[in-house]
Structure formats: C-alpha cells, structure tokens
Amino acid sequence: MDKASFDMQKLKNPESSGTEYQNGDQKGFWNVREYVLFRGPHECQHCHGKKKDPVFNVHHIESRKTGGNSPSSLIALCEMGHNEYHDKIKSGKTKSPEDFKLPKRAKPYRDAAGMGIMRSTPLERLKEANPDLEGVNTYGCLTKNKRIELNLAKEHYNDAYWIAGNPNAKPLEQCLDLKKTRRHNRQIHQFNFIQGHKRKSNQTDQMVGGFCLFDQVKFEGQECLITGRRKSGSFVLKTLSGQRIHNSASIRKLVLIERADGYLKETEVRQFLAIQTA
C-alpha cells in the first residue's frame, strides 16, 4: 500500500499496552489515530450522526494507561459527543462507558489480523531468505512511467513484467487471474454484535446439494463459477470476467472442478507487452 496516511509497521503489536504512554510517545497515538479514522465505521459511535457535528475525535474506550494506544481500544466520536462524555464522567453524572452507550472494546487482534500486519511484509521475508538481495522495492509511479514510455497497454501483467526488472526475460503466453471473493457478510456481523453480545455465524458460503458460492464448475463443456442460487434450487453461472453463462442451471449438469477457496482463478492466453493501440 503506498501513500497511506499511517505507518502499518508501527501498528504491529497494537495490543502491547501502555508502553507508549509510559514513554510519553504521542507520535504513536497520532499514527494509530489516523488508522482508526481510516478503519471506520465513519460515523460517531455514540450519536451515529444525530448531533451533525462533522469534527471527529478519537476516544480511548479503555484508559490510555491500561489499554495503551491499541486500535481495538479506540473509537471515533464526534467532538460534541466526546466532550459531553468526558464532562459527564468528570461530574459523576455518567458512571461507565456503557451508561453513555459507547460500544465495548473490540476483540483484540481483529485489526491486526484484518490488515495482515501481524506478518512481516513480503519484502522483509524475501530479504530474510536472500540476505544479499537489494533494490527489489519499486514504486507504482516508476512502473507507470516505463509503461507510458514504451506505449504499452495498461495491464497489471505488463506492469508486473517491468517490476521484475529483467527486460530480456521471455514473457509467458498465459496469465493467471486471481480475484478475492467475499468470505463474510460484514453487515450480518455488525448487526448481530449489538444483540446480547452474541454473534451469529456470518459465513455466507453454505452448501447446497454439494455446491457452494464461487465453486468452479463445468457446465456443458464451459468452465464457470457459481455466482448465485435460485429459490428453485438451480444456479446462476458466470465466467470470472462476469459473462453470464446460465441464469438457472440445473444441478445435474454441474461438474465440480475446484472448490471455492477465497480466490477466483482463470487462466487466459494473453499477449504480454502488447503495444497500446487506442
């Protein structure tokens, strides 16, 4: 990720509590504050926009002393609501965050796992495995310059070729497309969080007759994906590029090729390094 307004690496071990506070490090807080505003939800977690105050503050659910600057302890409140809360706590009118209808602290590690920041970056791992490796990091703007200079079509696989840094390499004739599919339904997740602190399953990929959403199947000789199910029990089939194959295909005509694993795959013959024609 480039041009992010916060430093992902500095969000590592966000659950380590209090150390930054004890060191008096406010820089750590400003970094995690940017992250919390980026993460959302993008509305005040107290009044949900009712106060119409556009100024956001980032509030520590658990005190900075005990909870540190962990993203799971931080929420966005509008400034009016935030001041109101602290005034009420100070005067004793409100005894606890729950009295003021503030959400509970999120599960630890949710942010870290969600952003993939528990692991080292791919570049770090490459360098660990190959200590004499250097200069493999590149920036999108440089790749773009090269592409425009050579008048190449704007395709990810052309960019990847230049990023590899070996202009004499013979390109492959095939290209593997991967697309990430949705694994969870965030909306179900959020609504159920409120109800009695119990969480219903937010999995969308239930099995129907041995098939589930995004399974790769063969239908009348054509490879495609299950993208939906009709009430009648038949399936909607599409190719990865979105072309509709069948609106209501019978289960008896489906042959499983590959089980959905979170990625959609399609291998296509492509002309690498094609010159831009338009």
Ligand SMILES: [Zn+2]
């Ligand atoms: Zn508010």
Ligand SMILES: [Zn+2]
């Ligand atoms: Zn606060």
